[in-house]
Each structure stands twice: as structure tokens, then as C-alpha cells.
Amino acid sequence: MLNIVLFGPPGAGKGTQSERLIEKYKLIHLSTGDILRGEIAAGTELGMKAKSLMDKGILVPDEVVIGMIDSKINANAGSKGFIFDGFPRTIAQADALDKLLSGKNSSITMMLALEVEKDELVRRILHRGKDSGRSDDTNLDIINKRIDEYNNKTAPLKEYYSQQNKLNVIKGVGGIEVIFGKLCEAIEKQV
Ligand code: ADP
Numbered sequence: 001m002l003n004i005v006l007f008g009p010p011g012a013g014k015g016t017q018s019e020r021l022i023e024k025y026k027l028i029h030l031s032t033g034d035i036l037r038g039e040i041a042a043g044t045e046l047g048m049k050a051k052s053l054m055d056k057g058i059l060v061p062d063e064v065v066i067g068m069i070d071s072k073i074n075a076n077a078g079s080k081g082f083i084f085d086g087f088p089r090t091i092a093q094a095d096a097l098d099k100l101l102s103g104k105n106s107s108i109t110m111m112l113a114l115e116v117e118k119d120e121l122v123r124r125i126l127h128r129g130k131d132s133g134r135s136d137d138t139n140l141d142i143i144n145k146r147i148d149e150y151n152n153k154t155a156p157l158k159e160y161y162s163q164q165n166k167l168n169v170i171k172g173v174g175g176i177e178v179i180f181g182k183l184c185e186a187i188e189k190q191v
Contacts, residue, residue, distance in 0.1 A: 002081035008114035011121035057145030114172030
């Protein structure tokens, strides 16, 4: 299997690049943000609980997202691999993911980490907020909180995957196709 953690701060371009990567490598895209927004749209209890945190820019509890990912992996058994987008976001989530995959005789192949500086992230998110319909994309305080959550809880995962020799850092600024080319190059080197 080809299991990729597509990593980066909010607004780094994970969603955009995921679309291209799943098509090229025939992978399943698992975005915890998208799954959570689906729960909100469906009006589930989980969705309602998650919404109050997401609207503040705070991470939802690890158990919630780990459970969601577990069931999505099971629902797609037999696939060629997964792109994890927006997951894992904490060390606890990364540990849980390693355990889930090893229980299926699989593992994370690599982390692709998109790097974009803060001013550009804020600019992109505010731009996206004009038509994304996402309430967390329009308010500067919430955007800053999301970036803080990333720096405090999520960025340490680079070290986690670096220790497993799986970290690939890619500059996330420039043309979408240029960045996509760099991601593909990193994948082809690793596999
Ligand atoms: P972005 O990365 O652009 O902020 P996402 O759609 O990935 O957007 O996430 C939106 C929100 O959903 C996050 O701010 C957080 O509240 C919640 N969320 C998504 N994935 C996770 C996760 N793996 N762990 C905890 N919270 C999550």
C-alpha cells in the first residue's frame, strides 16, 4: 500500500494537492476536516459537538477523529492506499494511526509536509472564506487560533515522522502544478 500523510498548516494546499494525488496514484482521500463537516451537514450529535470546537479553531478530541479514521480505513479495505489529509494532528493520533495500520499489516509510507509562511496562509484562508461557506475561514481570530493549534500540537509530528525516516519537506508556494510535481518526485523516490 501507499499510505501518505499529507501535512501542513491550515491553508497550505493539502486539499488541492490531495485531489491530484488521489487521481494519479488511485488512492483514497481521508480528510478528517471534510468528514467532520459532513457530520455537521448531516446534523449528527458528533457533528454538533465538533462544530462548537471547529468554530473556535480548536482541535476536536483525539478519540473522535481516531474513531472516524478507523471506520473509514475499514470501509476501504482492499484499496491501494490512503492520503491522510488533516490527520494525524497530534502525537496521540499518530500513535493510534500506526497501531491501526500495523493491525492491517500496513504502515505509513511517508509524510509530505507542505511549508508556507504565516502571512501567505492567512491570505489564502481569507480568500477561500469568500466562497467556501466555512465559518472558520472568515474570522481572523479563529484563523490565528487554528495556526496556533497547528504550531503547538501538530507541527511536532514532523519530528515524529523524521525519526522514522519518513519526512519529506516541500515548499508549498508557487504554481499548483509545480508543487504537485515536487510531491510526485518525492513519492517516486520513496517507493
Ligand atoms: P484546515 O487544515 O484548513 O484548518 P480542516 O478541514 O483540516 O482545515 O480542519 C478544520 C477543523 O476541523 C480544525 O480546525 C479542527 O477543529 C477540526 N479537525 C480536523 N481534523 C482534525 C483532527 N485530526 N484532529 C482534531 N481536530 C480536527
